Amino acid sequence: MEIFKNIGKIPYEGPASRNPLAFKFYDRDRVILGKKMSEHLPFAMAWWHNLGAAGTDMFGRDTADKSFGACRGTMEHARAKVDAGFEFMQKVGVEYFCFHDVDLVPEADDIKETNRRLDEIADYIVEKMNETGVRCLWGTANMFSNPRFMNGAGSTNSVDVYCFAAAQIKKALDLTVRFGGRGYVFWGGREGYETLLNTDVKFEQENIAALMKMAVEYGRSMGFKGDFYIEPKPKEPMKHQYDFDAATAIGFLRQYGLDKDFKMNIEANHAMLAGHTFEHDLRISAMNGMLGSIDANQGDYLLGWDTDEFPFDVYSTTMCMYEVIKAGGLTGGFNFDAKCRRPSYTYEDMFQSYVLGMDSFALGLIKAAKLIEDGRIDAFVKERYSSFECELGRKIRSGSATLTELAERADKMGAPALPGSGRQEYLESVVNQILFTE
Numbered sequence: 001m002e003i004f005k006n007i008g009k010i011p012y013e014g015p016a017s018r019n020p021l022a023f024k025f026y027d028r029d030r031v032i033l034g035k036k037m038s039e040h041l042p043f044a045m046a047w048w049h050n051l052g053a054a055g056t057d058m059f060g061r062d063t064a065d066k067s068f069g070a071c072r073g074t075m076e077h078a079r080a081k082v083d084a085g086f087e088f089m090q091k092v093g094v095e096y097f098c099f100h101d102v103d104l105v106p107e108a109d110d111i112k113e114t115n116r117r118l119d120e121i122a123d124y125i126v127e128k129m130n131e132t133g134v135r136c137l138w139g140t141a142n143m144f145s146n147p148r149f150m151n152g153a154g155s156t157n158s159v160d161v162y163c164f165a166a167a168q169i170k171k172a173l174d175l176t177v178r179f180g181g182r183g184y185v186f187w188g189g190r191e192g193y194e195t196l197l198n199t200d201v202k203f204e205q206e207n208i209a210a211l212m213k214m215a216v217e218y219g220r221s222m223g224f225k226g227d228f229y230i231e232p233k234p235k236e237p238m239k240h241q242y243d244f245d246a247a248t249a250i251g252f253l254r255q256y257g258l259d260k261d262f263k264m265n266i267e268a269n270h271a272m273l274a275g276h277t278f279e280h281d282l283r284i285s286a287m288n289g290m291l292g293s294i295d296a297n298q299g300d301y302l303l304g305w306d307t308d309e310f311p312f313d314v315y316s317t318t319m320c321m322y323e324v325i326k327a328g329g330l331t332g333g334f335n336f337d338a339k340c341r342r343p344s345y346t347y348e349d350m351f352q353s354y355v356l357g358m359d360s361f362a363l364g365l366i367k368a369a370k371l372i373e374d375g376r377i378d379a380f381v382k383e384r385y386s387s388f389e390c391e392l393g394r395k396i397r398s399g400s401a402t403l404t405e406l407a408e409r410a411d412k413m414g415a416p417a418l419p420g421s422g423r424q425e426y427l428e429s430v431v432n433q434i435l436f437t438e
């Protein structure tokens with residue numbers, strides 16, 4: 001049964017189109033730097049936002065109807081969400097989905113019953129995947145909504161809750177493997193604290209690492225070849241979250257010997273909450289060989305929380321794609337961890353938001369490729385460090401210089417000349433020139 005009745009397949013109509021339900025920039029087969037747009041941009045639908053979130057906020061109930069013709073909280077509704085999701089992905093041309101365990105079925109009190117429901121819905125999802133060619137980007141376990149996780153999952157003070165979390169991870173990994181997912185995500189929603197007065201940080205972090213290690217061992221034992229991801233976020237819901245940002249998460253992974261199996265899933269809005277730009281956390285991940293996947297959304301600089309907006313800021317998507325291209329692409333993809341605003345409650349808004357997000361990243365890709373082909377930024381950065389292209393500079397870079405040697409050079413030079421100008425304003429004008437000309 002068709003759910004989105006008045007909406008057909010979203011076509012590419014080009015930049016001059018005024019059709020709200022057409023792509024202006026996302027032309028999936030257009031080749032950029034030797035690869036199709038659709039290969040540069042493996043987009044994914046977030047099950048929870050697109051099929052679940054209905055506009056509820058702290059001050060008001062749902063504005064959108066996401067029942068899809070079924071009674072919410074039933075297995076009939078779970079199936080209706082599968083129908084809606086696959087119809088949506090096919091119409092909008094998104095090839096992947098991401099899910100939490102409890103996005104798929106209503107959770108029962110007993111995990112054995114929840115798991116039975118998950119198996120039932122998984123059969124239906126696999127059927128739809130085979131029918132449509134839609135694939136799974138990543139799976140995860142929701143270990144933050146249920147009250148039992150009030151003190152975290154890996155970081156909880158309750159050994160029973162810790163075991164329950166392990167059981168959820170085990171099942172979510174089973175599902176991810178069954179769906180052929182590229183990755184498995186740990187977002188440490190409540191892995192943090194409200195006050196140090198009641199918290200043993202070392203104990204909690206060691207337990208999180210142990211849980212991750214068990215997840216890796218279990219996943220690999222069943223043939224999961226994908227990446228595990230940490231999705232950093234500094235706060236919200238907790239006052240402090242341990243996976244604060246990419247640098248912190250990478251340090252944690254190295255400390256506990258998890259760095260071979262894990263990469264980062266960087267979310268734009270989370271990076272902003274950590275006081276960074278999106279591209280900062282992408283760069284830190286990439287230079288450590290750990291840029292895995294992206295939660296493609298946008299925050300609001302005037303607000304201090306995770307607004308999960310659909311991306312429209314083309315400066316930001318351009319700088320994102322600049323980092324992604326330079327890193328050689330993602331092993332994961334671009335998951336729209338984003339929701340329509342509360343007053344955008346219609347089915348048409350659901351489609352419109354994906355048109356916006358996909359077009360914003362397509363434009364970002366086109367412009368980032370132009371920045372790279374233009375070469376002025378790369379040339380400037382190379383030139384900026386060129387003073388190290390001397391014998392002593394090479395010794396410093398290879399780690400064979402001594403402090404005494406360097407001091408001898410300083411003794412001979414008098415006052416060093418000022419380093420060259422950073423030319424930030426010039427570089428910003430290059431970016432503008434490329435963004436605003438064809």
Ligand code: XUL
Nearest residue numbers: 140187231267295306337
């Ligand atoms: C929350 C968030 C999550 C993760 C998956 O801020 O981003 O939806 O992406 O648990």
Ligand code: CO
Nearest residue numbers: 231267295337
């Ligand atoms: Co996210």
